[in-house]
Amino acid sequence: MALPGGHHPSVGPSESRAVTVLDTQISCFHSTWNPTFGCTKVSPGCDRCYAEAIANRFHGGFELRLKPQRLTELHRFRPVEENGRRVPRIVFVNSMSDLWHDAVSDAYLDRVFDAIEAQHETIFQCITKRHRRFLRYARNRWREKGVPRNVWLGVSAENDAYRVRIDALRALKDAVGEFTALANTEPVLGPVARHDYAEIDWVIAGGESGARARPMQREWLDQAVAAARRAGAAFWFKSWGRWEHNPVWPLARGKTKAEKKRDLHERGLELLPEEHGGATLDGALIQERPRAYRRFLAGQDGGN
Numbered sequence: 001m002a003l004p005g006g007h008h009p010s011v012g013p014s015e016s017r018a019v020t021v022l023d024t025q026i027s028c029f030h031s032t033w034n035p036t037f038g039c040t041k042v043s044p045g046c047d048r049c050y051a052e053a054i055a056n057r058f059h060g061g062f063e064l065r066l067k068p069q070r071l072t073e074l075h076r077f078r079p080v081e082e083n084g085r086r087v088p089r090i091v092f093v094n095s096m097s098d099l100w101h102d103a104v105s106d107a108y109l110d111r112v113f114d115a116i117e118a119q120h121e122t123i124f125q126c127i128t129k130r131h132r133r134f135l136r137y138a139r140n141r142w143r144e145k146g147v148p149r150n151v152w153l154g155v156s157a158e159n160d161a162y163r164v165r166i167d168a169l170r171a172l173k174d175a176v177g178e179f180t181a182l183a184n185t186e187p188v189l190g191p192v193a194r195h196d197y198a199e200i201d202w203v204i205a206g207g208e209s210g211a212r213a214r215p216m217q218r219e220w221l222d223q224a225v226a227a228a229r230r231a232g233a234a235f236w237f238k239s240w241g242r243w244e245h246n247p248v249w250p251l252a253r254g255k256t257k258a259e260k261k262r263d264l265h266e267r268g269l270e271l272l273p274e275e276h277g278g279a280t281l282d283g284a285l286i287q288e289r290p291r292a293y294r295r296f297l298a299g300q301d302g303g304n
């Protein structure tokens, strides 16, 4: 499940609250891992899939391929350093594919999750647009034993038309019990006022990046934030996607893009000048992680 905005190493905060950070690049995950590669498009959020562009340019095509050799390398995902302490690494599974693609058999999914579940102290964030297949598989796999705490499961819904994908997460909770549920609202391509984040633990939102990116309206982002607040879900705003789509861009002074970014940064109008289009909303960053992450940290410190 390709996400807009690419990947940045994390050196930022880990607490579940709104924070203001200067001069850092942080990410809602630390690493990516691709046990499959390639995909096919299912909805408008896929139209400008960066994974497809990368695959066509550097990997000879975007058709789905299994990568079983990847299943033995998970021990390499060590904890990371954040704010002077070692914290569990969050691994985004399949930045170049969708794990629940039709061409991935249940038997291969079993091998992927057997490998993931054996790596207890690493968090694996698995996000899909194929909610029906996901729900079928996940019900069968975790009905008896529940979803392990290091497996975070999510869907991506780019506008209200695809909110049914979020319902699938609640249906799974009904079937298998509590787990960390993620609603990825990326790229935000239209109104999301009807997104229901009840029982969702983490909402991630952001605009589309790339030269032909479709702009995210401020109103749609506000809808996502409001829905997350109503539901008590943690929220992470990743970025505006492109500088031209950041509402403070018209205020930037300077001739070149670099000068404009520096100006916004120096005047405190944008706190992350190197992110994709900045990630500041009304003078602050919103970078919260779900309560499950704090429980991981507490476990490391000897707490519950």
Ligand code: SF4
Residues within 6 Å of the ligand: 001, 002, 003, 038, 039, 040, 041, 042, 045, 046, 049, 050, 051, 052, 095, 096, 097, 098, 129
């Ligand atoms: S599901 Fe994700 S990886 Fe697949 S085409 Fe859509 S955006 Fe790309």
